[in-house]
Amino acid sequence: MVINVRHGWNVSGPQFAAAKAATARSVRMVAVLGADYPNIRPRFQVVQGDHVRTGQILFQDRRRPAVAITSPATGVVRELSIGRRRMLDRLVIEVAEDEFVSFASEIGHDEQMLRRLLLRSGAWASFRTRPFSRIPSPDDTAAAIFVTATEPEPFQDIPQAFAETHEEQLHLGLNALMQLTEGPVFFCHNESFRPHFHKERIRACAFAGPYPAALPGTHIHHLMPVSSSRTVWHIGYQDVVAIGSLLHSGRMWPHRVIGFTDNVSGVSNAFNVRAGCSLHDLVEDQNGSGGYLASGDVVAGRKSEFLGRYHYQAFRGRLNRTDPASGILASLFNRFPAAPPGAVVPLESLDNALPADIPVIPLIRALACNDVETAEQLGCLELAEDDVALLSSICPSRADHASLLRLALEELESKRR
Amino acid sequence: MRARLSYSAHSRWHGFVPPPSLRWDHWRITFATAMALLPVSTVYLVEAPIYHVAGLLLALAVCFAWHALFAFSRKQAMQWQWIITALTFYLLAADGLSLWQQSIALSLGVVFADLIFGGLGRTFLNPTVVALAFAIYSFPNTLTAPQGVFFALAAVAGGVLLLYCRIASWRVLTGFSAGCLLGLVAIGRTDFILVQPLGVVVFAAVFLVADPVAAASTPTGRWAYGLFVGIITALLLSAGGEKQVQAIVFATLLGSVFAPLIDQVVCRLLARRRRWRG
Numbered sequence: 001m002v003i004n005v006r007h008g009w010n011v012s013g014p015q016f017a018a019a020k021a022a023t024a025r026s027v028r029m030v031a032v033l034g035a036d037y038p039n040i041r042p043r044f045q046v047v048q049g050d051h052v053r054t055g056q057i058l059f060q061d062r063r064r065p066a067v068a069i070t071s072p073a074t075g076v077v078r079e080l081s082i083g084r085r086r087m088l089d090r091l092v093i094e095v096a097e098d099e100f101v102s103f104a105s106e107i108g109h110d111e112q113m114l115r116r117l118l119l120r121s122g123a124w125a126s127f128r129t130r131p132f133s134r135i136p137s138p139d140d141t142a143a144a145i146f147v148t149a150t151e152p153e154p155f156q157d158i159p160q161a162f163a164e165t166h167e168e169q170l171h172l173g174l175n176a177l178m179q180l181t182e183g184p185v186f187f188c189h190n191e192s193f194r195p196h197f198h199k200e201r202i203r204a205c206a207f208a209g210p211y212p213a214a215l216p217g218t219h220i221h222h223l224m225p226v227s228s229s230r231t232v233w234h235i236g237y238q239d240v241v242a243i244g245s246l247l248h249s250g251r252m253w254p255h256r257v258i259g260f261t262d263n264v265s266g267v268s269n270a271f272n273v274r275a276g277c278s279l280h281d282l283v284e285d286q287n288g289s290g291g292y293l294a295s296g297d298v299v300a301g302r303k304s305e306f307l308g309r310y311h312y313q314a315f316r317g318r319l320n321r322t323d324p325a326s327g328i329l330a331s332l333f334n335r336f337p338a339a340p341p342g343a344v345v346p347l348e349s350l351d352n353a354l355p356a357d358i359p360v361i362p363l364i365r366a367l368a369c370n371d372v373e374t375a376e377q378l379g380c381l382e383l384a385e386d387d388v389a390l391l392s393s394i395c396p397s398r399a400d401h402a403s404l405l406r407l408a409l410e411e412l413e414s415k416r417r
Numbered sequence: 418m419r420a421r422l423s424y425s426a427h428s429r430w431h432g433f434v435p436p437p438s439l440r441w442d443h444w445r446i447t448f449a450t451a452m453a454l455l456p457v458s459t460v461y462l463v464e465a466p467i468y469h470v471a472g473l474l475l476a477l478a479v480c481f482a483w484h485a486l487f488a489f490s491r492k493q494a495m496q497w498q499w500i501i502t503a504l505t506f507y508l509l510a511a512d513g514l515s516l517w518q519q520s521i522a523l524s525l526g527v528v529f530a531d532l533i534f535g536g537l538g539r540t541f542l543n544p545t546v547v548a549l550a551f552a553i554y555s556f557p558n559t560l561t562a563p564q565g566v567f568f569a570l571a572a573v574a575g576g577v578l579l580l581y582c583r584i585a586s587w588r589v590l591t592g593f594s595a596g597c598l599l600g601l602v603a604i605g606r607t608d609f610i611l612v613q614p615l616g617v618v619v620f621a622a623v624f625l626v627a628d629p630v631a632a633a634s635t636p637t638g639r640w641a642y643g644l645f646v647g648i649i650t651a652l653l654l655s656a657g658g659e660k661q662v663q664a665i666v667f668a669t670l671l672g673s674v675f676a677p678l679i680d681q682v683v684c685r686l687l688a689r690r691r692r693w694r695g
Binding site for chain 1 (some may be wrong): 439440441442443444445446448449494496535536537538539581582583584585586587588629630632634635636639680683684687688690691694
C-alpha cells in the first residue's frame with residue numbers, strides 16, 4: 001500500500017547521496033537529556049562521579065517506578081544537572097570501554113516477561129503514545145504500534161540500508177512488538193523500500209510525499225487516527241532493531257545511524273555513532289565559526305549539543321537564518337529585514353502545513369487562547385510538537401505553536417486522569 | 418543501489434508536491450500585495466488626468482497619518498498596510514468623489530475597520546470595503562468604475578502574483594467566478610458576461626474579495642465564501658445595472674460579515690465527522 005501525502009513541503013538543504021555508507025565515529029561524551037523526557041520526574045540511581053555500565057539504570061520515574069532510563073554507554077558520570085521543577089537537565093557520561101549489563105536471564109516467551117525485560121533494560125522508553133506523545137505506562141495497551149522507518153529528506157534512504165544490514169534483529173523486534181498489542185503493527189517506510197513480512201499482523205505501508213510524510217503523526221493520521229478513546233504507540237526503526245538485538249544477545253544495543261546535515265559547510269553525512277552522542281564530535285571543522293548544533297531534523301529539530309533520544313538526524317544550522325525556500329521571491333525577501341511578529345494572517349499557504357481535515361487557522365486561534373475544548377474538537381489530539389514545526393516556520397505570528405499545543409495537550413491529559 | 422538512487426529523483430515529482438512556502442511576515446505580505454497593485458495602478462495613472470495624482474497622494478497621506486497616530490499613541494511598530502488601503506481605495510473611488518469626500522470616507526474605513534481592532538490580522542473587514550460602503554451611502558450616485566481591457570489585464574497580472582504567493586486564495590477566486598456565473602445564469606442575465614466591462618469586478622475580486630483577512634479561513638469555508646459573494650454580486654449587478662462598484666462592495670461586505678459564521682459551520686461539521694469516526 002502506498003499513501004501519497006499531499007500536505008506540507010520539503011525544506012531545501014545539502015543533498016545526501018544514497019550510496020554513501022555511514023562512517024563510524026567514536027565519541028568521547030554521551031548525554032541523557034531531560035528535554036526527551038518532559039513528563040518524567042526522576043529518582044536518580046547514580047550521582048556525579050559514579051562509574052556506570054551500558055544498560056545500567058540511571059534514573060526511574062517517581063510516578064511510575066517501573067519506567068527506567070538506562071545508560072547508553074560505560075563510563076564516569078561527569079555532569080548531572082537538575083533543571084526547572086527538579087526535572088533532569090542533562091546527565092553527561094564520559095565514554096570508556098563497554099561493559100554491558102546482561103539481561104540474558106530475563107528473556108522469556110510470554111508478554112509479561114517481555115514487558116519486564118523492556119522496562120528493566122530501558123527499551124520501554126523508546127515507545128511513545130499518540131495522543132500526548134508520552135512514554136506509555138507499564139500496563140498500558142495500544143490499539144496499534146507504528147514503526148517509523150521513514151526519514152525526512154535528504155536522508156530518506158538510510159532506513160532501507162539500515163534495515164537490510166540488521167534484518168534478523170528487525171524481525172525479532174517486530175515479533176516482540178506483536179506480543180505487546182492485540183492490533184496491527186504498522187511498518188511505515190519509504191516508497192522505494194519494499195520490505196516483506198510473512199506475518200499477517202505486520203502491515204508494511206509506504207508513504208510518499210514531502211516532509212510530513214516522514215512523521216509518525218502523518219502515518220497515524222492516515223492509517224489509524226487517534227482520539228480520546230483510542231491510543232496507539234509509535235517507535236523508531238532503530239529502536240525496534242535495538243529491541244531485537246536485546247532479545248538476541250541479552251545486551252542493550254546502544255548504537256545509532258544518524259544523518260548529519262552541516263548547513264555551514266553545506267554537506268550531509270551519515271554517521272554510525274552511539275545513542276546520545278556529543279554532536280561536537282561530528283563536525284568536521286572544529287574551529288569553524290558561526291552556526292549552532294541541533295538535534296532532530298532541519299524543520300523540527302531543537303538546539304542541543306547532544307543527540308536526542310528519539311532523533312536519527314542532527315544538523316548544524318547557520319546563525320543568520322535566511323528563508324529556507326528557494327526562488328526569486330525568497331531571494332528578494334532575504335535582502336530586507338524581517339518584520340516584528342504580528343497577528344496571524346489567515347494565508348492560504350498556512351493551510352498546507354497540517355493534514356487536510358485539521359483546519360489550521362481555527363486550530364491556531366484555539367491554541368492561542370488556550371481553548372482546549374475547541375482544539376480537541378478540531379483534532380489537536382492527533383498532533384505532537386514535530387507536526388506543527390512546519391507551521392511555526394512560516395506563520396507570520398512567529399508564535400511557538402509547538403509549546404502552545406503542548407499546553408493544550410497537558411490540560412487535556414490532566415482532565416483525562 | 419540503482420533503484421535507490423533513482424528514487425531520490427523520482428520522489429520529487431511523484432504526485433502533487435506543492436511549492437515551498439515562504440516565511441511570511443506582515444511586511445512581506447504588504448510588499449507582495451503592493452507589487453501586485455503596481456501594474457494596475459500604473460495602467461490607471463497613465464490614462465487618468467494629471468490632477469488625479471493629487472488624489473493618490475492625499476489618500477496615501479490620510480492613511481499614513483492615521484496609522485502613524487495609532488502607532489505612536491500605542492507605542493507599536495508602524496505597519497505598512499495603509500499603502501494597500503490607500504491604493505485600492507483610490508483606484509475605485511478617485512472618479513467622482515471630491516478630495517474632502519475621499520478623505521472622510523478613507524479615514525472612517527481605516528480607523529473603524531482596521532486600526533481600532535489592532536491592524537492587519539486582527540480585523541474581520543477590509544478597510545477599503547468599509548470606506549467605499551461609507552462613501553456610497555453618504556455621497557450617492559457619484560462613484561464610477563475604472564474601465565478598459567488594460568485595467569482588467571493588469572488586475573489579472575496582480576491576481577496571478579497573489580495566487581503564486583498564496584496570499585489570495587484560489588478557492589475564493591474560483592468560487593467567486595463560479596458564483597457570479599451561476600447567479601447570472603440563474604436570473605437569465607448572461608448578456609452581462611459579454612456586455613459589461615469587467616475590469617472593476619476582476620480588480621475587486623483579487624484585492625477585496627480574496628483579501629485573506631476578510632475572507633473565510635478554512636478551505637471549505639473559502640469555497641462557500643467565494644460562491645456566496647459571487648452570487649450576491651451577480652444579483653446586485655443585475656439589479657443595479659451600471660453600478661458595479663456598489664454591487665461588489667456590498668457583496669464583499671456581506672460576505673465578510675458572514676465569513677466567521679461560515680468558518681464556524683465548517684469547523685462544526687469537521688468536528689462531527691471526527692466524532693463519528695471515533
